[in-house]
Amino acid sequence: MTEPQNWTKSSFSGGGEGDTCVEIALLPGHIAIRDSKAPSQGTLTVPLRSFTSLVQSLKTTTV
Template sequence: MADETAWFKSSYSGDNTGAGCVSIAALTGHVGIRDSKQHHGPALVVPTASWSAFIREVRAGRLGR
């Protein structure tokens, strides 16, 4: 999918206790999302436009918990 160097830990993942950490990779036309603790585990891949819309909704507080 993406070279290991393409992945970065989300700045919203919190401290390094391992709770709720996600890694993101910018792919051509898509974004990869995975559990930071499972480097070789599954990843969710979504179109860049969908990821951007999701982030807008989160920032606007429209998704709740």
């Protein structure tokens, strides 16, 4: 799998430098996820369908 080039931070990254969140990048059929504070420490890659289901579930969950 190739290393993503276009990382995107969440709009909920917080104040300051905006480095207190995760970043995601789109790959063919997958989403790559990494820690914005330590991007060189590794990347988690999941199928796009699984990531989409997770995000939809989080949007409908109440705390």
